[in-house]
Amino acid sequence: MNPMIMDHPLIQHKISLLRDKNTGSKEFRELISEIAMLMCYEATRDLPLKEVEIETPVAMAKTKVISGRKMAFVPILRAGLGMVEGMLALVPAAKVGHIGLYRDPETFEPHEYYCKLPMDIVSREVYVLDPMLATGGSAVDAIQMLKDKGVKHIKFLCVIAAPEGLKALTEAHPDVQVYCANLDEKLNEHKYIVPGLGDAGDRIFGTK
Secondary structure, rough: OEEOOOOOHHHHHHHHHHOOOOOOOOHHHHHHHHHHHHHHHHOOOOOEEEEEEEEEOOOOOEEEOOOEEEEEEEEEEOOHHHHHHHHHOOOOOOOEEEEEEOOOOOOEEEEEOOOOEEEEEEEHHHHEEEEEEEEEEEEHHHHHHHHHOOEEEEEEEEEEEOHHHHHHHHHHOOOOOEEEEOOOEEEEEOOOOEEOOOOHHHEEEEEE
């Protein structure tokens, strides 16, 4: 599937504020959450609907509600946590799982340290969340973990992507629809996205 780059003016404006090194943790968290909410709006566009009959204060009306498929949001720890609140604001009934991966500072390879998912994850439409798609290693591994557990319907949402990470993810999982708010220039020698916005986890949680 071709990645969807979300170039909505509101998203692009908020990304500019995210990039600013002078944006503090409180505002950074709020911006990540707001961008996630706007992305969720677009990523859920293809949810199936069914017709129901509702009694309004005026008359009976035939109208539509979401049909069937339930949702789960799975942030990749820890930066992915910053996107959960915005997603839940639109879909409060969704379940939330967590996948913990860390990147080896020498090899840059991801390693799993935590995985806790809803018991019925296999029957849900799963949205994997991570603000940054750099090398793509964590995203590729997290999605593979879900597939190994039998999950069939997976989407991936990130705020900033590097071309290298986007290529790695789409080649490893061509069946997963990727939603990205901005495609940046490249990775540097430390595997940081350029121009990027720094370490999203540190900026969300104020740890640097």
